[in-house]
Structures are given as structure tokens and as C-alpha cells.
Amino acid sequence: MKRPTIFSILVIFVLTVGAPALFGDEMTDVYRMIYEQSTNLQDKYNAVQNLISLDDRSVAPILTDALSELIRDQNNYKSATDKTVYGRTIQLVASGLGKYKAIDAAPFLWEVVQQVSDPLAQSEALMALGSMRALDYVERISKMLSDLNLTPTADPDAGEKLAFGCIVALDKLKDVRGFAPVFFASDGWYSERIRQMALQALPNITSDPTDPVTTIIKNETAPRKSLALQMELSSAAPTDRKIATTITALSIGHLQADPNRPVEAKNYGDFRKIALRGLIQLGAKDPGAVDPELKSYTDGFDTEEQLLGLQALGVNGTDVAAKAIVSLLKQLNDDVSNGLLDANRQRMARAGIAAAAATRNPLVRPVLMLIANTNQWSDSVINDANAALKTFK
């Protein structure tokens, strides 16, 4: 074939990268006409495919009419072949409506979700509702995903496809009501792919998941509480809301843990550690955090939790926190004065001294002086106390 260089390059480029605007719109008319004249599904499918590939947003009303007609005539397509083509056609129409954000078509798309038995078509309709940000459907899509989360569907593959559509839709809709069902989907019966997708969608759904996270923290298992708290901490929620949620989490973590059930006790310990690290990272100075922080020191699941409790008290720095640190350091000092020096007390004393210094609160000075003058302590503890005292000068 003859190829004039510059011209052919241009033509190829144009035809490859973009159709001339000149010929776009009458094509829409022609394919609409062909669609309307089509008497069998395959021809309708072909016409819809051509309409969508035109990349012309004026096809949206045509697709809306087509969807309405397809739903109305659903019962006419009974053979297996027809049902397959029917599902594919609905899928194609739904994707086009989502692409052009044809909000007028939302009621028809929801009809597809409810009435059409093809899971891929239902899923595409859900995603289209998300793409067009049909906020009127958030509640219904959330409810649908919540129901799916409860138990595997009779056809798990179909259930997965629906869950996929719900998650994508809720991700797009960006409404806080979608957070909880997507959260539970991330821990649901689905394949790893779907669970991962749900997990990745969570941060996109809302910048402030505090309300649903608080509900999850109050009512769910420790591993779910942990995941929810991590979501809250990594979110863009206001710091004061994050702190309040984390204090609630730490308190509940102490309250609901059953030390007689080892696995649960460990899970709750892990949950509280996430909360303590969060409070430290957030620089939480709320007096309401002191009690549960102190409890982590006194009743922590392991040494790590105890040390985190001390560190959090130091960051807290309020008078209440300082008094708690004074009290616990005095107790340690009394123990050591009575000949009870051991590695654990020594470790706790050093962490307690660091926490006392971190408070920058003068209330802790007397106890630091007391430790510095108690000869039973090792040199390292006494040195730490003296160094801490210097920070107050």
C-alpha cells in the first residue's frame, strides 16, 4: 500500500489516537437507529458496543432508554444463549452509563441489581452507580454488602462478583456509611483478592472514619478492633477525634479483655499496644488517658505493654500523669530499698525515669531526687535519675 510519509503518519496518528470530531455525532444517530431496529439481542449488543466505543457522551440518554427496555423485556430472553448475551448487553450498557455519569439512569441500574440474575451485570450496575456518585443508593449498596458479608452465598463466585461491585461502588461514593460494610468485607469469607481490595478501599471511603471505627471498637472482636483502630490512626481525621477514639479503645481494651482466655488476652494486649503507640504518636495530653495508660503499666499483657504504658504517661505530661509516674516510681524505690532489686524493676525504673523526664512537669522532681539518692539502685538507674533532674534546671 502506498504511504505518503507525513500525511500517512498524521492519518495513522489521528485514527489511532482520536477520531475526527467531524464524524462523531451522526455515528451516534446511526447506531441508535440500528439499535432501535434490531430485533435480536446479538444485534442490540453489537449496536451498543458501537455506541459505547464512539466515546461520545451524547449516547447516555440512548443507553438509558436501552437499559429501561432491556429490563422491561427481560422475560423474553429465556434460552441459555439469549441469557448470556442479555447479561453481556446489560453489562455493556451499565458500564457506559457509569462512564458518562448518567445519573438519570440510576433507578434502572438499581433495578438491574435487584432483578437481573447475571452477577457480572449486577456488579457492573453497582459500579456504575458508584461512578456516577448516586448517593441515594449508598444505604442500599451498604446493606447489600453487609448481607453478603454475613455468610458465603450459595454460589460463592457470584457472591464475590457482587461484593466486588459493592466495594468499588462504595469506594467511589465516598460516603462514611459505606465504611463499616467494606471494613467487614476486608475480613469476610471472600477470596484474598476481594479482601485486599476492600482493605485498600477503606482509606478512600472517608477521611474521618471515627464514628464507624468507634462502633467497631465497642462491639467487635479484638483483631477487628485492632484493624479498625489502625484505620482511624492512619486516617485524616482531626487529631482530637483520633485521640478520643484511641482513649476509648485503650479503656475498652482493658475492660473487655478476659485474662483467663490466653488467645483473647494476647489479642487484647496487641490491641492495647496499638492504642498506646497511637497515643504516643499523637502526643496525647488528655487527662482521661492516664487511667488506662497506668493500667497498661500495672496490668499489661507483657513487658512491652508496660513500657508503652509508661512512655504514654510521659507523653501525656499532665499533672495527673505526673502524679501517676511519681506514685509508681516511689513504689519501685520502696521495693528496691527493701532489697527487692531485680532486672524487671530496674528496667521499669529506667523507663519510668524517662517518662518522668518526658513530662517536663516539676511534680516529678522529688521522686527523681529520691531515686538518685537511693544507693540500692544500680549506677545506671542513678545516672538516669540525675540526668533527668538536669533537664529541669
Place this chain on the structure above:
Amino acid sequence: MHGIPKMLAQVALGAAAVALALSCAGAPQPTAQASAPKTPVMKQRTVTIRTPVPVKETVFYPDGLVDTYVVYKYDSSLKHLLEKTTVDPTRPDPIERIVSEYDANGVLTDELTYGSDGSLKTRRDLTWTPDGLLADEKGEDSKGIGQFESSYSYDKAGNRTQWKAFDGSGVLKAITNYSYDDKGRLVLIQVLNSANIPTDSVKVSYADDGSSETRTYLASDGSVQNIEVSLIKDGKVVRFEVRHPDNSLAEATDYTYGPDGERLTSVLSDSTGAVKEKRSYEYSIRQDQKVETYYE
């Protein structure tokens, strides 16, 4: 013309038309001349033609969040589009992938469309006239069963004069005739059904000063269906309006362009001016060297 954003064509055409002559490597040095009248001397110089090649198109919601984006992948010369991938960031896999195939001469022969599950959905075969104009296109499904066919005719100037649309079995479904005025401008598009009966038509008119182009869509009874107005500045569409039959505004799209004539943004608004969608476009610049003859 399937799966192709219209605006990008304008970018490509505009860029080529803009063709900037930047460098003059090889141009002879001026020499001292006598005061006698000069005879023009033919000379040659190398010019660089900058062509913006779209590499990414991003669609945003009005709040600035990304809806979808399209990535265009080319061969090393940036002359042949190899793949167009549409991605929805909320989904793990691309929504669609269109792969272009070329013959040994670099002529586009096929476009293969793959769905989000990675499977082949459709194949479009293209044939061309000797002048490089699209002559025929055929669509097939993944099993090779015909879905549609289109054939195109042109006048000597290369203007499209007719488009015939067939179904997958080769049955003629519609004929579209294109008419031009003596300036070569499209003025009428007439669609006829398979029985050769006129159905819809589009009348195209132009402002005398070239500042606008209006397309009026008419039903078979002549009633106005809708009106499209393109406002043009410096040869580029800066605003595209869709109007109701009573000429009230339905929606509008505003465009901005870069220094090489490439479209940079488009903003779609409703009749009240509320933004419905924004798009941004990114480009690579292809630089072609060309020897140009001139007289001095």
C-alpha cells in the same frame, strides 16, 4: 472510529498544523553582496517539527478526586500507538485495554479490545485507501464472528462523502451522506435507513469570521433535536455547547491549550455552570527533523 476520544484528534491535527520551525541548522551564512538587485537564491534548512503526543488523560470528579485515567503507550518513535489502557483506581485491574497492530509498513491494521478480565472482547480490522484514508472497518467478537462493518467513500479532496454501516452479516443498515460547500466545508450530514429513506440529518453552519461552528440536529420531520455550538479561537475549539431545541444551554465544555496547540484541560459544566467533570491531558513531545527549501 471506535474507542477513540474525539478531542485528541484535534490535538494531533492542531499540533501538526502548528509545526514550529525552530532550528536552522545547515542554513548558509550570509555573505557580502554588491548593491545590484538580488536574485533569490534557493536554500535549504533543517526544521524541527514539535508534535505533542498524548500519553495520559485523567478524568476527575468535580471535587478533584480521580475517576479514571487513560494511559497511551507508543513505539520508540512516538509515531505508533501500541496500547491504550483505561484504569479505574478503585479496581485492581484495568477496565479496558486496546492494543493496536500494524503491518510491516507501519499501517494500522487491527485494534484488539480486552476487557477487565484480560480476555479479548472485540477485534476491529481496518483497511485504507491508497491515499491513507480509512476505507473499511470490520468488527468481530472474540470468536471471529462479525459484529459490524463500515465502508467509507471520499471525494478527490479527501472529504468523506459517504459512510455505509452494515451489520455483522453484511446487511446494509444505514447510509450517511456528507455534503460540502464550495470552500470544502461540511454543511450537511444526511442519514438514510436501509430502505434509503432519509431519517435524521445534521446541518452545519459557520460564522463568517470563523469564530463558531453550529450543528443543528434534525429529526426526519425536520424538527430540531438539539444544537451544538463550537466557539473557536485561533483555530481551536475553546468552548463546546450543547443546547436544547429552544436554544437554551444544556451543558458546556471549556478547553485550554498549551504552547504547541495541545489541549491541556477540559471542564464540563451543566446549564447552571456547576462543574460536572474535569479532564487533564499530558503529552510527550515528538520532534521530527525536516529539510525545508526556501529562497533568500
